[in-house]
Amino acid sequence: MAVTALGEYLRARRAQVRPEEVGVPKYGVRRVPGLRREEVATLAGVSVDYYIRLEQGRENSPSPQVLDALSDVLRLDDDAREHLYRVAGLTPGTSRATAPERVDPELLRLMDMWPDNPAIVLGRAYDVLAGNQLAYALFDGFQHGPNLLMKIFLDPGARSFYPDWERVARYTVAGFRLLEGRTPNDPRIREVVDELSRRSADFAEMWNRHEARGARLASKRFRHPDVGELTLRINAFDVKSAPGQELIVYHAEPGSRSAEALALLGTLAVTEALG
Structure with missing residues (x-):
């Protein structure tokens, strides 16, 4: 049947x-x-x-x-x-998307104007399409990507990087399930689901729960190897010029230990870039 x-x-x-x-x-x-x-x-x-x-x-x-x-x-x-x-087929999904995703150059310039805030652009399958210097320093190069789900489930250091790993993973999978429902024929989304289902038992178990949730976590804790633990607030914005893309911006509470750690991370990133 x-x-x-x-x-x-x-x-x-x-x-x-x-x-x-x-x-x-x-x-x-x-x-x-x-x-x-x-x-x-x-x-x-x-x-x-x-x-x-x-x-x-x-x-x-x-x-x-x-x-x-x-x-x-x-x-x-x-x-x-x-x-x-x-x-159930009562809300139309979007058409099959196969064209390569590109980030608006103006958005890239805007992100570079935020040296104190990590910022990334996610594509239709949570692929990391772009990030500013501080974002790449925070996420340490996006190993096993560049895809946010791949990092969470396949990066050996993910459970250390995210102290609340299970909570982060469940929210991300639930958001991806909602995304998959909106674009059920998207080949890139299918590719990510198939690969993670094959390579990660944790992903397969969470995916099979069929949880669907659009709201992201309001904040996340990170444990960075160079600057220690940070708690960062999250703001997410739809990119109107490129439907399906999402701009994610992180910030720390002013005057907090996390703000100090983020500032130190920015200094280290600049120093490394200068050689």
């Missing part, structure tokens, strides 16, 4: 809802994690047969009303609900 993105998503999310969260009495030993199919169907107000056909890929045209009801039962937030609509 053909497996569909909608069926996979429904099964994965169903398994993550505890019966007591939705008022389902829990009696005896349950053979499945989360909710049973018939419980989801009853709570959503659809027939059990119809819901089974959705999961099995034999029904591919649910109405918005059905999706809204399922979103409520599966306790989906706004991002996850949007992803459900997309995998």
